[in-house]
Ligand SMILES: Nc1ncnc2c1ncn2[C@@H]1O[C@H](COP(=O)(O)OP(=O)(O)OP(=O)(O)O)[C@@H](O)[C@H]1O
């Protein structure tokens with residue numbers, strides 16, 4: 001099992017949306033995926049409950065993850081899924097360092113704003129601290145979210161410059177601001193079961209999700225393959 005944690009200490013950065021998109025894309029590639037919902041507001045759990053019989057096969061969600069039950073839940077799941085995605089709450093919590101410590105890869109969703117960038121910087125500093133003090137090197141990338149493809153705002157440019165200065169990897173594929181990504185939570189659907197007549201630019205949202213899924217998969221592959229070779233947990237299937 002490979003663990004990908006989504007973290008930004010600033011609330012509303014787009015973590016849960018990114019988790020939902022990636023979980024569905026990895027599932028579509030044929031992997032079994034579990035999501036740990038560590039947000040007491042349970043957005044992704046509610047979405048999953050609403051899906052009913054439209055739940056993608058091989059996708060599961062575990063609710064009420066806390067600092068005191070994370071270890072146990074990871075141990076229970078270790079041999080039964082290919083990927084575990086952890087959706088953290090949008091604030092500093094004891095769970096953050098704990099979840100990072102379990103991660104094979106960390107994705108840091110960031111909207112093009114100074115406040116989001118500060119929340120990302122908190123996570124990056126913690127990752128650097130774990131690297132220097134504990135020798136725990138956890139690969140990570142920033143993922144831009146809610147981007148308007150037509151304009152690069154000054155705030156977004158500043159975020160990009162900050163990442164370059166800190167030498168933090170930025171994924172090429174951003175998540176574009178789209179109604180489909182917003183609406184998918186309320187309607188009990190996935191991007192692939194929504195009605196294209198009711199959601200504008202659904203195809204573009206699906207394409208965006210697909211491109212992101214492919215890029216993240218390619219990016220994490222060397223790390224998760226190394227992990228699969230090291231550990232006795234079930235090796236990744238379908239890896240060419
Ligand atoms: N690409 C997008 N297009 C449109 N709306 C989006 C997009 N990404 C996120 N949103 C909306 O922005 C809001 C915050 O997104 P989301 O819940 O994913 O952030 P979060 O980081 O998980 O927040 P929290 O810190 O509260 O857990 C939600 O209303 C969501 O629907």
Ligand SMILES: [Mg+2]
Pocket residue numbers: 015016017039043087088089090
């Ligand atoms: Mg969330």
